[in-house]
Amino acid sequence: MATEKTDLHMHTFYSDGYNSPERLIEKANSQGIKILSITDHDSVNAISEATGHAKKFGIEVIPGVEISTDIRDTEVHILGYFVDPDNKDLEHYLNFFREERHKRAIRMVNKLNILGLNITIDDVLVSAKDSAIGRPHIAQALLAKGQVKSFFEAFYKYIGNHAPAYERKVHLSPQSAFKIISDAGGLSFIAHPGNMPEILIKELIDAGVDGIEVIHPSHSPDQVKFYRGIVNEYFLLESGGSDFHGGKYYTSAKVVDTMRTRLVRNID
Numbered sequence: 044m045a046t047e048k049t050d051l052h053m054h055t056f057y058s059d060g061y062n063s064p065e066r067l068i069e070k071a072n073s074q075g076i077k078i079l080s081i082t083d084h085d086s087v088n089a090i091s092e093a094t095g096h097a098k099k100f101g102i103e104v105i106p107g108v109e110i111s112t113d114i115r116d117t118e119v120h121i122l123g124y125f126v127d128p129d130n131k132d133l134e135h136y137l138n139f140f141r142e143e144r145h146k147r148a149i150r151m152v153n154k155l156n157i158l159g160l161n162i163t164i165d166d167v168l169v170s171a172k173d174s175a176i177g178r179p180h181i182a183q184a185l186l187a188k189g190q191v192k193s194f195f196e197a198f199y200k201y202i203g204n205h206a207p208a209y210e211r212k213v214h215l216s217p218q219s220a221f222k223i224i225s226d227a228g229g230l231s232f233i234a235h236p237g238n239m240p241e242i243l244i245k246e247l248i249d250a251g252v253d254g255i256e257v258i259h260p261s262h263s264p265d266q267v268k269f270y271r272g273i274v275n276e277y278f279l280l281e282s283g284g285s286d287f288h289g290g291k292y293y294t295s296a297k298v299v300d301t302m303r304t305r306l307v308r309n310i311d
């Protein structure tokens with residue numbers, strides 16, 4: 044049914060979400076979601092667990108991933124849908140990106156120590172465990188250690204994009220992410236383009252991106268219209284999701300059907 048509640052951007056504790064895959068499915072079910080995609084940063088580890096659990100509720104899980112790339116200092120997140128979670132090359136790349144995130148977390152902790160804050164990498168690993176370590180885990184650790192009064196203070200004083208303890212992630216071009224995703228059988232989407240200069244969007248379209256995340260909580264109604272216009276103009280695919288951890292429904296099953304059509308064309 045084309046109107047089924049669908050959320051194509053969700054995170055679990057395998058990246059910077061709070062829920063286990065099981066809990067995420069239960070929350071999504073309680074909201075009436077029928078189709079969802081787990082798009083953890085640099086990890087597909089949640090997918091098999093979630094898929095097994097989702098069957099009990101009649102929920103469909105679209106395998107997904109979110110990969111950070113950059114073009115000339117602008118960070119661009121790329122969503123991959125319908126990737127094969129067992130693809131060996133994908134696993135190899137995601138392992139590498141997670142290792143790089145771990146090294147980056149160590150660099151950020153060093154900078155925080157130089158700034159006089161009491162925090163170790165082990166404090167960060169308490170919340171990050173085996174997941175793809177991100178700044179939210181560092182913010183959580185700073186809060187737990189009483190080094191900041193709020194999660195947001197950690198960002199604006201220390202680890203936000205222009206703050207003193209910020210460190211960049213590994214450099215990866217969007218084109219490389221497209222290749223990793225398509226070699227694993229998936230489709231690439233520009234995630235939440237809300238603040239991205241239009242010229243970059245055009246560049247990514249020229250580079251072969253399959254679609255754009257049109258619906259996202261950070262997009263105004265005008266932006267949704269604008270990105271949908273681009274999708275139609277360039278014959279791209281549309282996606283949408285909550286980028287949240289408990290699940291909201293933000294798009295429809297119709298966009299998933301259209302993605303499938305494109306996948307079939309790619310195989311031909």
Ligand code: AMP
Nearest residue numbers: 059084176177178179195198199203204
């Ligand atoms: P990372 O991938 O490690 O660079 O972490 C990025 C994540 O940190 C984003 O997806 C947000 O969840 C969070 N984040 C980034 N900037 C802020 C901010 N200023 N306030 C709160 N959370 C933020």
Ligand code: ZN
Nearest residue numbers: 054058059084
């Ligand atoms: Zn995230």
Ligand code: FE
Nearest residue numbers: 109120234235
């Ligand atoms: Fe993102």
Ligand code: FE
Nearest residue numbers: 052054109286
């Ligand atoms: Fe996300």
